[in-house]
Each structure stands twice: as structure tokens, then as C-alpha cells.
Amino acid sequence: SVLTDLIYGGSNAVAGLTEGAVNDAIAKYGEDKKVAMPDTAYFLPTIYAATGVKVSKLGDLPACVGVLKSLISNKEDLGEALNAGLATAVGAEIIEALKYVDNADPYAEDSGIGFVPDPVIRSLGVPLVTGDIPGVAVVLGKADNAEDVVTVVKDYQSKGIMTFLIGDVIEQCAEGGVKIGLDFRVVPLGHDVTAVIHVVTVAIRAALIFGNVTPGDLPGLLKYTKERVPAFVNTFGALNEVVVSAGAGAIALGFPVVVDVDLGENQVPGALESVLDHSMTVKKSLELRNIKIKVTELPIPVAFASAFEGEIIRRGDMQVEFSSHKAPTCELVQTCNADDIEDHKITIIGKDLDELEQGQTFALATYVQVAGAKMQPDFEPVIERKIHAWYNYMEGVMHTGQRNQIRVRVSKAAYEAGLRLTHFAEVLYNMIMDEFDIVVDKCQVTIVTDTDKVQELLDTVAMPTYEKRDERLETLTDESVDQFYTCTLCQSFAPSHCCVVTPERLGLCGAVSWLDAKATKELNPTGPCQPISKEGCEDEVKGIYPDVNRMVAEATQGALEKVTLYSIMEDPMTSCGCFECICGIEPFSNGVIIANREYAGMTPLGMTFGELASMTGGGVQTPGFMGHGRHFIASKKFMSAEGGFERIVWMPKELKDDVAERLNKSAKEKYGIDNFTDMIADETVATDEESLMAFLQEKNHPVLGLDPIM
Ligand code: SF4
Ligand code: NI
Ligand code: NI
Structure with a gap:
């Protein structure tokens, strides 16, 4: 033919x-x-x-x-x-x-x-x-x-x-x-x-x-x-x-x-x-290709798509900016009594975009009040974190940060297309009712640009709420809850992978915390996040639970029979492939190195992130290698079966800086070590075994006194 x-x-x-x-x-x-x-x-x-x-x-x-x-x-x-x-x-x-x-x-x-x-x-x-x-x-x-x-x-x-x-x-x-x-x-x-x-x-x-x-x-x-x-x-x-x-x-x-x-x-x-x-x-x-696109019709004058999430708006292109560097800002989702709020009520307090002077920086509060029979305060941060994505999805809007540390820029083009703060509120209302309708029955949105009013909201409502939430997160440990969750979202690409999400060990993608998993279970009862009972724990230090094993076996159709939550050597958790970080054993020091996805250079193992990453994935257990989220690094559960994060000998500088505060705090509490991250090498001092060992000896890294890992 x-x-x-x-x-x-x-x-x-x-x-x-x-x-x-x-x-x-x-x-x-x-x-x-x-x-x-x-x-x-x-x-x-x-x-x-x-x-x-x-x-x-x-x-x-x-x-x-x-x-x-x-x-x-x-x-x-x-x-x-x-x-x-x-x-x-x-x-x-x-x-x-x-x-x-x-x-x-x-x-x-x-x-x-x-x-x-x-x-x-x-x-x-x-x-x-x-x-x-x-x-x-x-x-x-x-x-x-x-x-x-x-x-x-x-x-x-x-x-x-x-x-x-x-x-x-x-x-x-x-x-x-x-x-x-x-x-x-x-x-x-x-x-x-x-x-x-x-x-x-x-x-x-x-x-x-x-x-x-x-x-x-x-x-x-x-x-x-x-x-x-x-x-x-x-x-x-x-x-x-x-x-x-x-x-x-x-x-x-x-x-x-x-x-x-x-x-x-x-x-x-x-x-x-x-x-x-x-x-x-x-x-x-x-x-x-049988691709179904979910469309949420939004009453706004600019495009709204995830493809605009990474859009950068330069100073010269911006109509106005709201930034915590120069003015008070906050974003808050709060649960209220149904009687106290009015569904779809939108209020703008202070000047709107057309009254704010072009090229200048202002205060901004985004205050979302929700009510619903199934709403729980634990879901507030889950919804609140989505404000970042939803604001960003607007073409001509750039958003960074969260809570009281945010920056929002609006482009001149978006402003000229007619974009105003009511549209911001409409986006939040519509998206919340679309994605969280199971738990949110009523939602009202207030946007404030008046500096004094923002400051007042920040001081009297937002900060106390953030503090309360942080206290809750602080006490949210693997011991303090009675359920963990599966996450099988990645099975569409990695059919035999299942994450086990606990308060101290978030999903390896970094995008699913225990609170997210809990909310997902509520929103989609038969969905990817199913509860795992902690009953009959066989080993607290290694993290061996009968129901973890039963649930992963079920979720992977028997491909995986056992997962030891806090071990890199014994039945370690599997990876789909989209992990934020990869951790691998460094045999000379008896420690481990960690590389993050963004790090393009060489590690002391003689492998790049990509090469290390290829050692594990696809739902297969590979003792000695473990994919995980950034947040897990400072957890006291991090490979606690092998002695814990004291084994970390090397991380790229950017990652080390990112986790330093939390890791140093945990190290002080768990091992009594001050400024632990100073003992951890990075690419500026070592990209091979010899220089790594020399650095560890010079710093007297605690790993040198530990038992062999293998
Ligand atoms: Fe779920 Fe993230 Fe694990 Fe994928 S990597 S299964 S999205 S927790
Ligand atoms: Ni955008
Ligand atoms: Ni994945």
C-alpha cells in the first residue's frame, strides 16, 4: 500500500x-x-x-x-x-x-x-x-x-x-x-x-x-x-x-x-x-488517547491553567505586587460554624487593583472561612497550601510562599485584561467547592489590602492559628496517631509501588503528608489513601507492623510482602521513581549520602543523582538505596533501624541548608550533638571517597564510631 x-x-x-x-x-x-x-x-x-x-x-x-x-x-x-x-x-x-x-x-x-x-x-x-x-x-x-x-x-x-x-x-x-x-x-x-x-x-x-x-x-x-x-x-x-x-x-x-x-x-x-x-x-x-480534561468554568478574564504555574513576572511587567518583605501579608483557611458565614460571600477590604498605584508593593491578606459537617481543622493547611497553586494558575499572576511569608505579583497584561481581586476570590471559592466539596459545605472569601486591617488580621487571627497548627504538627508523631495511610497514586506509572505515609515519613514525592493522606481518605473514601492500623507492632525502632505488610501486599497484588518503615537495609520502602531525594550507603564511612533531584553534580559514590536514582524504583526493594522526601531527613525515624540520621555523611549544599535548622534541632535532641550539619560534607569539600573521609575525620563525624552498616 x-x-x-x-x-x-x-x-x-x-x-x-x-x-x-x-x-x-x-x-x-x-x-x-x-x-x-x-x-x-x-x-x-x-x-x-x-x-x-x-x-x-x-x-x-x-x-x-x-x-x-x-x-x-x-x-x-x-x-x-x-x-x-x-x-x-x-x-x-x-x-x-x-x-x-x-x-x-x-x-x-x-x-x-x-x-x-x-x-x-x-x-x-x-x-x-x-x-x-x-x-x-x-x-x-x-x-x-x-x-x-x-x-x-x-x-x-x-x-x-x-x-x-x-x-x-x-x-x-x-x-x-x-x-x-x-x-x-x-x-x-x-x-x-x-x-x-x-x-x-x-x-x-x-x-x-x-x-x-x-x-x-x-x-x-x-x-x-x-x-x-x-x-x-x-x-x-x-x-x-x-x-x-x-x-x-x-x-x-x-x-x-x-x-x-x-x-x-x-x-x-x-x-x-x-x-x-x-x-x-x-x-x-x-x-x-481517551484523555479526559476536567474543566472548572471560572468567571475570570484571564486563562487559568497549571501550565502557568511556573510563570515569572518581572518587575517591569508588573502592575502591582504584594510582598511580606515590605508589608504585612497572610493567607489563612479557617473552619467556622456554618451559621457564622455566608456561602460564596466575597468581600474586598481596602483598595482593589485599579486603585493601587502601579509598580508599588502593598499588603495582602487572603482569608478563607469554611464550614462543613465533615470539615476538620487538620484539613485547613491542606486547603490553604493550594492557594499557592491556584493563584499561580492564573495567567499573569505569580505567587510564592505561604502563611505570612508571601509574594504575589500581577502583570500589567492581566490587569489590562480586567483582572481584579474579586477574581482571586472567585478562583478560591470555585476551586475549593470543586476539590473539597465533600468536606466544605460553605465557603466565604475575604481579601484585604488595607495595611492596618491586614496587620490586625495577621496578629489576632492568622498568627495564633499558625502557632496552634505548629504545636499540633510538633506533637504529630508516628506514636501519637493510631493510623498510617497507604498512597497508591503512583500506581498508574509504577503498578507495583505503594507508599506508606506516616506523620514523620511523608510520601517520597514530598507532596503527600500524613495530613494530606488523611484528607484524601475523607474526600475519596475508596481512593489511593487507605488507613493502616498500627496494632500489634512487632518492632518500634525498625518500624515493623503486621498491617503495614498486609496493606502493601494487598495494594501491590502481592508484589511486595514486607516493608520495614525505618530501615534502608531490611525490607526498605520501595520507590516509584519520583522521589525528591535518593539516599545510598557510602561503604568507606559506614554512612549514607543523600542527593536531591535538583543536584546535577557528582556525589562521592561516583554517581550522579540520576545514576543513584536508577538503582531503585519501579516498586522494587533495593536494600542500601532509598528514595524519600526532603522533609524525612530531619525525622528521628530516618533509618532509625541503622542508627538514624547520624549516619548522614554527605548532602548537596542546597539540600543541607534547606534542612539544617530542623536537622540540627533533631540531632541535638536525639544525640546531643550541636550543629550536626557542620559535620556533614557537601560538594564544596568532597566529591570523592578520599576527600569525604578526610573531611569526616577532621570533623570527627559520629559515624566513625558506629558499627558497620552492612
Ligand atoms: Fe503517593 Fe507521592 Fe508515594 Fe506517589 S510518591 S504514591 S503520590 S505519596
Ligand atoms: Ni501564574
Ligand atoms: Ni511517584
Whole structure:
């Protein structure tokens, strides 16, 4: 058929190009020249996942070209032709990898970013499982009319879809005013069509990271991407055979392709479809992947989407700012008697945006009062923390901080579009009633900009409430509650993973505290957070509970039988892959090092965060490695089975500074050590074993007196 001919034409062309490029590179650099994608533990991910081969030097590539060619049968059969599409993917991966030979940043001159590092993929775990990112769009080509692709991409952005751009659509979108960047969920990959591999390997590494798919298990890989990665492809403009064969590769991975040219009878329903009317492209694409977008209609004059969360508003672009640096601020959600508040009552006290002087900084209080039969004070901070996200979701609004330490900026563009403080209140009212309707029956919102009134609210209502809450958090220990919770949210990507969330050990993603889990259970009784009884505790220090074991076994369909809550060696808690930090044993010191996802440098174990992270994940127990949240580090339960956080010998400086106050306090209380973090090395003093040991000896780190960990 025309279609299979096109696919084979493209695959054979790519095969030829790849073979030539590999031969040229070997002739130029020799077989032993290193070849690697930047910041990944998965080699050339497509080849590694599909065949198990760990490409590390140019001499490894001719065999891969052989595999690639064997995938192209040239037989008149669609299934066979889709395999040839995978060959195109392998070829594209090799061609792209060769760009990185002897060049750390081959994309410096391109408007695309090229290869996507592992830590970025890990950071996408939580927004994907919560549905915050409901799907992944791959937009490729050059639109005949630039407005068409601009409209489509803006539509995806407004729906929170993560969009990857390849080809001239990048400039078309940029020129059309699309806000571009990882933070805006519109990611330009590159101009060559082979750059499409950089989104393909995102899906493939998701299978390796979260899905625990065995490298070399091609059917398992294809099943994972098809069932669990909600991606699809849109092409713009005329198709050539290379694009068509790349599309065949996408289809083989389970990603439907929507093109904007008429393929007539060559369409493959459900997999390859023509949509000529661009106003239908988004709808059709989402339907094909069965992606449902939850829409909350908000009565505001600007866009509201998670894609605007990372938006930065510079001083020169701002209409006004509210900041705790210059004026009192607070944000508070408080439970009230139903009789004392009026549902949907919105009050603005003080000047609104149109009365506040442009370019200046003011006071701001956001005071939300809620009432409901099922409302509990424990849910207040859970709702309150969402104010940050919801304010940020407004296009042209930037929010940072929480409680009495906040900054809010409103852009001139948003102001000119008509945005006022009543809209802020409407957003909160509508979102609270949407997400927390099970516990909130009535909600009223008061926004204050009058400095004296804000100060009064801060002093008389907000601060006392924060203090009371902190007291509650202080006493909220694993001993003081009678239930823990499961969290199985990540099972959509990591089917055999289950977190156990306790007051002192939050979910490894850092996003689910015990209070969050408790609220989730109330909001969604049969949902991902189910209570675990603490009865019959077998070992308090190690954290062995019969019901923990029973619940994780149930939640993972028997994949996991035992979890010891506070041990890194004995049945440690598993990881899905989206952990904030990875902790690993450092054998020379008998201690452990911790690296956070943001840290891109080397650790004394000779591994980066990404490499350490690849040692665990996919719901598998790996003694000696443990994924966890930042907050867990200062907990007295942190690997208490092995002696506790006294074992920590190294952390990146940023992480150490972040946890210092709490960690030092805990160290004083638990071990009587002053300024414990001064004894912990970081990258400024040690990135190898020798300098680490020298530092620990110089500081007389307590780990040197402990028993061997293994
Ligand atoms: Fe995923 Fe665990 Fe976080 Fe739940 S608590 S979202 S399962 S990482
Ligand atoms: Ni915003
Ligand atoms: Ni996860």
C-alpha cells in the first residue's frame, strides 16, 4: 500500500543515513570514542530498553545498526511496517547521540533543548499521576498557517497537556506568542525530525524508571508505553516518508498520530487519522488517547491553567505586587460554624487593583472561612497550601510562599485584561467547592489590602492559628496517631509501588503528608489513601507492623510482602521513581549520602543523582538505596533501624541548608550533638571517597564510631 511504502521508504532512508553517520564517526574518532546522552543512567534509552544493549562507545553502534536493519522487513504488512517505524526511532536515536560526541551541548545553537535529562522525567511523575498533566502531545512539522499550530498548542497548554515541539512549529509558536519552556509545559526539542526521539525516550525511560520494565523486554516496553504513557502525535504540514516512518514508530509505541493532510483510505482508525479542520485537532487527539480534561468554568478574564504555574513576572511587567518583605501579608483557611458565614460571600477590604498605584508593593491578606459537617481543622493547611497553586494558575499572576511569608505579583497584561481581586476570590471559592466539596459545605472569601486591617488580621487571627497548627504538627508523631495511610497514586506509572505515609515519613514525592493522606481518605473514601492500623507492632525502632505488610501486599497484588518503615537495609520502602531525594550507603564511612533531584553534580559514590536514582524504583526493594522526601531527613525515624540520621555523611549544599535548622534541632535532641550539619560534607569539600573521609575525620563525624552498616 501507499502507507507501507512510505514507511519503508523512510525507514530505509534513515537506516542508510544512520549507517553512514556511524561509519563516518568511527573513521573520525575511532571505535573507543565515548558516546552518551547527557545526564541519564539509561545509555541510549531506546536501544537499551528494546535490546538490553548498553551503548557506551562508537564501536558498540554497528551492531545496533544491524538490529535496526533487521527490523525493516519490507513486507507488505502493517504490523511489520510499524516495526520498521521502530527502526526509524533507533536510527534517530543514534543520529542524535552522535551529535553529543565531543560536544557537551550540541543544542546550544538550536532553539530546542535536545535530550531531556532523567531528573526532569522524575519530576514529572507527580503531576502526571495527579492528572495535573493529563497527557503528552508531540507536535511536529511546519504548519501551512502558523495560527493553526499556535491555537492548537495554546489549547493544550490551557488544558495542562505537556507539549513537545519538533521542527519549524517551534518558531511558529514562539512568534505566535505561545509561552515556551519546561515551566510552561511547552518544550521545544529541536529542528531536525530526528529530535522527535527526545520525547520518545521520555516515554521509554518512564517504562524503565517507574514501570520496572526489564531492558530487552520489547513486548513489555511496548505494552507499558501503550497502556501507561498518555502520549499522542500531531503533525503539521506536508508529510515526507521520514516523518511517516517516525509516525509508524509512534504508533508501535501505542501513540496515535493525527495528521492535517488527507490520507484518505490510508488512514488507520484509532492509530493514524487525518483531521483537516484544525479546530477539531485537539478534541480528536484527546479522544484517541481517551484523555479526559476536567474543566472548572471560572468567571475570570484571564486563562487559568497549571501550565502557568511556573510563570515569572518581572518587575517591569508588573502592575502591582504584594510582598511580606515590605508589608504585612497572610493567607489563612479557617473552619467556622456554618451559621457564622455566608456561602460564596466575597468581600474586598481596602483598595482593589485599579486603585493601587502601579509598580508599588502593598499588603495582602487572603482569608478563607469554611464550614462543613465533615470539615476538620487538620484539613485547613491542606486547603490553604493550594492557594499557592491556584493563584499561580492564573495567567499573569505569580505567587510564592505561604502563611505570612508571601509574594504575589500581577502583570500589567492581566490587569489590562480586567483582572481584579474579586477574581482571586472567585478562583478560591470555585476551586475549593470543586476539590473539597465533600468536606466544605460553605465557603466565604475575604481579601484585604488595607495595611492596618491586614496587620490586625495577621496578629489576632492568622498568627495564633499558625502557632496552634505548629504545636499540633510538633506533637504529630508516628506514636501519637493510631493510623498510617497507604498512597497508591503512583500506581498508574509504577503498578507495583505503594507508599506508606506516616506523620514523620511523608510520601517520597514530598507532596503527600500524613495530613494530606488523611484528607484524601475523607474526600475519596475508596481512593489511593487507605488507613493502616498500627496494632500489634512487632518492632518500634525498625518500624515493623503486621498491617503495614498486609496493606502493601494487598495494594501491590502481592508484589511486595514486607516493608520495614525505618530501615534502608531490611525490607526498605520501595520507590516509584519520583522521589525528591535518593539516599545510598557510602561503604568507606559506614554512612549514607543523600542527593536531591535538583543536584546535577557528582556525589562521592561516583554517581550522579540520576545514576543513584536508577538503582531503585519501579516498586522494587533495593536494600542500601532509598528514595524519600526532603522533609524525612530531619525525622528521628530516618533509618532509625541503622542508627538514624547520624549516619548522614554527605548532602548537596542546597539540600543541607534547606534542612539544617530542623536537622540540627533533631540531632541535638536525639544525640546531643550541636550543629550536626557542620559535620556533614557537601560538594564544596568532597566529591570523592578520599576527600569525604578526610573531611569526616577532621570533623570527627559520629559515624566513625558506629558499627558497620552492612
Ligand atoms: Fe506517589 Fe508515594 Fe507521592 Fe503517593 S505519596 S503520590 S504514591 S510518591
Ligand atoms: Ni501564574
Ligand atoms: Ni511517584
